Amino acid sequence: MKLSILIPTDFSNNAKSAINYAIKLYQEQECTFYLLHAWSVKTNNRTYITSNFVDTSKEEAKIKLKDFKNNIESLNANKKHTFKTIFSTNKLIDAINCNLKDFSIDQLFMGTKGVTKAKEQWFGSNTVNTIKKINQCPIIVIPDDYNFKPLKQIAFATDYNRHFGDELITIKAFVKLYDSKLQVVHVCKKNTLTDNQNHNLTMLQANLSDIPHNFNWMTDELKKTEEITNFIKLQDIDALILINYNHGFIENLINEPVIKNVVSYPDVPLLILPYKD
Numbered sequence: 001m002k003l004s005i006l007i008p009t010d011f012s013n014n015a016k017s018a019i020n021y022a023i024k025l026y027q028e029q030e031c032t033f034y035l036l037h038a039w040s041v042k043t044n045n046r047t048y049i050t051s052n053f054v055d056t057s058k059e060e061a062k063i064k065l066k067d068f069k070n071n072i073e074s075l076n077a078n079k080k081h082t083f084k085t086i087f088s089t090n091k092l093i094d095a096i097n098c099n100l101k102d103f104s105i106d107q108l109f110m111g112t113k114g115v116t117k118a119k120e121q122w123f124g125s126n127t128v129n130t131i132k133k134i135n136q137c138p139i140i141v142i143p144d145d146y147n148f149k150p151l152k153q154i155a156f157a158t159d160y161n162r163h164f165g166d167e168l169i170t171i172k173a174f175v176k177l178y179d180s181k182l183q184v185v186h187v188c189k190k191n192t193l194t195d196n197q198n199h200n201l202t203m204l205q206a207n208l209s210d211i212p213h214n215f216n217w218m219t220d221e222l223k224k225t226e227e228i229t230n231f232i233k234l235q236d237i238d239a240l241i242l243i244n245y246n247h248g249f250i251e252n253l254i255n256e257p258v259i260k261n262v263v264s265y266p267d268v269p270l271l272i273l274p275y276k277d
Contacts, residue, residue: 006096006099007035008092008108021109021148022107022140023076023078027080032082032083037064065087069084096134108134108138109139109140111144135274138272139272146268155185156171156182158204159188160198168208172208181214184214232267240268
């Protein structure tokens, strides 16, 4: 099956990291990569903007997007990959939403931050906004300057509070890409599970029987971001999977107070799956 992958770009190095990762991840897969640039005029505190300035700025951005695509194509000789550009004057979220439908997008790749990077934040504002508002397809978030390596160990963080559905199909497909091992990790304060959690755990165990996996239990002694980061380092994890529940784990990560120790941040790709109740 040919994949349709949407990759927003602001021409930053972080956006390039997302594109390069997607290309290498799916090097054996037929893909169409849609490079989306959501353009807006940069005012630079001008009190008056002429139509000529706006038109010139827009044309420069279109040329930059075309050059961006040509550069990627020149560095990627994979005949299974096709690249197309999308230039939009809508806000980023609106542009993403529109093109998810128009091009039947299977996955959305993003960098963690854009041109303006704040190292004290876990995600940049565009990424946070996208995670909160886009729930139609998987979102793969790539750290800045991340170099691709085959996926040997993949972590899946869960609290077992919700039942599992079609998300497991995507998780298993992702694991099978590189014959990875799935490390299921549960971060909790209590050392026992409720009846509902036990039911969901039993279901998960049955559904993962055909792929290599382990179940891991971590006490909630630190912030969840720190616990997960420690687990990633300890187990040499190559990617982290999260399901985007309402009022769930991802929302907790986004809303947790900023961690000042930059080296404690997760530095692996995140696969964020939509939850369909």
